[in-house]
Amino acid sequence: MRKHYRSRREFMGVAGAGLAGMAVMQVAPAVEASEPDLIVINAKVYTVDSRMPRAEAFAVKGGRFSAVGSTAEIRAVAGKRTEIFDARQMTVVPGFTDCHNHASGEVLLYEVLVGNPFEVEFVTISSIVEKLRAKARQTPPGTWVEGFFFDDTKVKDKRELDVHDLDEVSAEHPVAVRHRGGHTSYYNSKALEMAGVTKNTPNRPEGTFDRFKNGELNGRVTDRAREVFNGVGRRATFTPQQTAQRSRDGIAHISKQFVRYGLTSVHHEGGELSALQDVRARGDLLHRVSYEASGRVLKSMISSGIQTGFGDEWIRFGATSEHTIDGSFSERTMVLSQPYPGSRKHD
Numbered sequence: 001m002r003k004h005y006r007s008r009r010e011f012m013g014v015a016g017a018g019l020a021g022m023a024v025m026q027v028a029p030a031v032e033a034s035e036p037d038l039i040v041i042n043a044k045v046y047t048v049d050s051r052m053p054r055a056e057a058f059a060v061k062g063g064r065f066s067a068v069g070s071t072a073e074i075r076a077v078a079g080k081r082t083e084i085f086d087a088r089q090m091t092v093v094p095g096f097t098d099c100h101n102h103a104s105g106e107v108l109l110y111e112v113l114v115g116n117p118f119e120v121e122f123v124t125i126s127s128i129v130e131k132l133r134a135k136a137r138q139t140p141p142g143t144w145v146e147g148f149f150f151d152d153t154k155v156k157d158k159r160e161l162d163v164h165d166l167d168e169v170s171a172e173h174p175v176a177v178r179h180r181g182g183h184t185s186y187y188n189s190k191a192l193e194m195a196g197v198t199k200n201t202p203n204r205p206e207g208t209f210d211r212f213k214n215g216e217l218n219g220r221v222t223d224r225a226r227e228v229f230n231g232v233g234r235r236a237t238f239t240p241q242q243t244a245q246r247s248r249d250g251i252a253h254i255s256k257q258f259v260r261y262g263l264t265s266v267h268h269e270g271g272e273l274s275a276l277q278d279v280r281a282r283g284d285l286l287h288r289v290s291y292e293a294s295g296r297v298l299k300s301m302i303s304s305g306i307q308t309g310f311g312d313e314w315i316r317f318g319a320t321s322e323h324t325i326d327g328s329f330s331e332r333t334m335v336l337s338q339p340y341p342g343s344r345k346h347d
């Protein structure tokens, strides 16, 4: 028997794929005919199976659970080539499923992150301005400078980010900071000017140009009012080869992040389908994908007669694309029947 100790993080990476199926596993008695690839012993296992809700150990063969039970029972099924992982009383749960994720991974890999996408972290507005200034120094005037993963509830300054902060980044570049919720962004004066938005621009039914109490624009633009910035300013361009490379690297990167946090199945809104398949082929797809086709992929899926459910265990067509009719909860732009906590506003 090989005895092998791994850190919890390494263990998540190895076991992540296998754990996804735990909820439907067979609770087998200790005797198992074929030798398992891996046994995990001395753990606090939450099986999410009412027939045996808790266990100390389990065995995995060919990516499937082959036995679950006590440490002694599972030790007894190990063979010569079985890898043994002593969890030393760590908790083991089935892999998590993320039911909706915009998971191309390219933003994480290539863009300026002004908030922490992974952990709860409070940041200062000056840190956001500094990061964007650094980006502006490498960016030709007139080209967008953008920050991602802003969260207005994770700011140390206890005030809103506004147009004046972003004017400190640059007067030559259009600047945008995108909220992690995906439905609001903050712009500098240059961006607003290039889009022709003034304090007299009326709000739209599907989005707003927010203002300070004195009626001046504060830089926050919500939901589909942000469409006025489409086609404004220059953006980086890539060759088809570069685009494909970025898609693949983005998927491979985010897949590592998913399993690091125990996400073993993810419903993908977006991300290139071909890149997902390429990354899988090269062995770097670590999570299972339910793919939400949209745009040209959805059209060709329909015209080819491919239905939801087509695919296999690793990449499968799931629900069709997200249809946006409202705002988001995290940015308080979604209409609610009850006011938002701490507010009298419904939207």
Ligand SMILES: [Zn+2]
Pocket (backbone or CB within 6 Å): 100, 102, 269, 322
């Ligand atoms: Zn979405």
